[in-house]
Amino acid sequence: MQAAATTPAAKLSMTQVLLCGAMIVTLSMGIRHGFGLWLQPITMERGWTRETFAFALAIQNIAWGLAGPFAGMLADRFGAFKVLIVGGLLYSLGLVLMALSTSGLAFTGSAGLLVGMAQSGTTYAVIYGVIGRNVPAEKRSWAMGVAAAAGSFGQFLMVPVENWLISGTGWQNALFYLALAALLILPFAFGLREPKAAGPVGHQQSIMQALREAFGYRSFQLLMAGYFVCGFQVVFIGVHMPSYLKDHGLSPQVATYALALIGLFNVFGTYAAGSLGQRIPKRYLLSGIYALRSVAIVTFLMAPLTPTSVYIFSAVMGVLWLSTVPPTNAVVAQIFGVQHMSMLGGFVFFSHQIGSFLGVWLGGKLYDMSGSYDIVWWLAVAFGVMAALINLPVRETAIVRPQVAAA
Structure with missing residues (x-):
């Protein structure tokens, strides 16, 4: 006997979901993408x-990851609306306190815990849950690519804006302006x-049933392991590359253009990944992205630095930057459905943020120990090869x- 079903409520229009979701991701991802520009002015002053700076951003990433599943559950x-409202308020508060922090502990609490928790409620896991529930399955990967491309455009747009704010108003006032944004x-x-x-x-799962099912499923475990590598690579590069370039005698303007190029080309990469995810197996797409990242890093390290x-390098990495996001989340929805998608997406992203924590923290730790970023660059290469195979x-x-089959 089939389980009783009732008529679902009307859905939001796809245009409305993509427009509002894209604008939110543009703001939330765009603001955080330029945080590396604050490393030198804050640490020097x-x-x-x-x-100290890297540890705070590492805590930000781990707090984002830890809070992500709970934000997804809520x-x-x-509904995503209430979570987004709280997340937006926390984001603004965290940026204000980040500007006012005068100790490493306070900076870790503001830039780390508060901003990290805010990001868990204003980025992909929550937005993709709305997309999953309101966009037909045959357009879901494409729609996720559109949302990710919006986040990438935010990165392209916000980096020069943030650099201009720091140069023109000082790093503290720049953070106040971002709080308003x-x-x-x-x-x-x-x-x-x-x-x-x-x-x-139809069939409804409890939260615990959904968690037991997902964590006991091999493909979910593999997706989490691959996403760990994504976090390690992109956050290390995003936070530490400006300082890496300055250490090698290149001007801060080169770093600003580099981060902006990553954001610009990521617009094309994430959209293309979402579209390709409708046409080819997503596991092959993900494997190819991780393999190409390793090739790009090795080539960058071997070539003369100019x-x-x-x-x-920034353009190539930009194409590959967040292109893992649409196919990874689309696979989660494809395997498990959309009832608990924000929560499961939050757990996959938690793995991403463990990688982010290690990437940004080890970048600062190993630099202070050795005076070089070389070890972390080569760790990023090795992890990329591992993720391609995983x-x-x-x-x-x-x-x-089983219960559905029995019904």
Whole structure:
């Protein structure tokens, strides 16, 4: 006998979801992408080591990852709107306190814990949950690519803006202006206010059932392991590359252009990844992205370091930067469905953030110990090869649930 079902509430329009979701991701991802520009002015004025700054951003990434599953649970249960409102307010508060912090502990609490928690409620896991529930499965990967491309455009747009703010108003005032920008998340959150469902539709899982199923499923474990590598690579490069380039005699303007190029080319990379995810197996797409990242890093390290080589590397890495996000999340929805998608996406992203924590923290720690970033660059290469191999056995087909089969 089949489980009783009720008629679901009307869905939001795909245009509305993509427009509001894209603007929120543009703001939330764009603001954080330029944080590496603050490393030198803050550490020089406060008299801190690079490890102090890097540790705060490492805590930010781990807090983002830890809070992500809970933000996802709340968004799945009560709707993304409420989570986005709280996240936007926390983001603004964290940026203000980041500017006012005068000790490493206070900076870790503001730039680390508060901003990290805010990002968990204003970025991909929550937005992709809304997309999963309101966009048809045959367009889901493409729609996720559009949202990710918006985040990439935010990175391209915000880096020169943040550099201009730091140069023109000072690093503290620049953070105050960003705090005001973060409040713009709130009006766009109203566009993602989903109607309440009339009742359960088909088979419904509890949170614990969904977690036991996902963590016991081999492909979910492999996706988490691959996403760990993504976090390690992109956050290490995003935070430490400006200082790496300055250490080698290149001007701060080169670093600004490099981060902006990453954001610009990521627009094309994430959109292309979302579109390709509708046409080819996503495991092959993910494996290829990770392999190409390792090739790009090795080529960058072996070539003479010039502004031209930096710009070429940034463009290539930009294409590959967040291109893992749409296919990874689309596979999660494809395997497990959309009922608990924000929560499961949050757990996969938690693995990403463990990698982010290690990438940004080890970057500062090993630099202070050795005076060089070389060890971390080569760790990024080795992890990329590992992730390319890990993603190949992922099974993308929908999981067969015994209780559904019995029904």
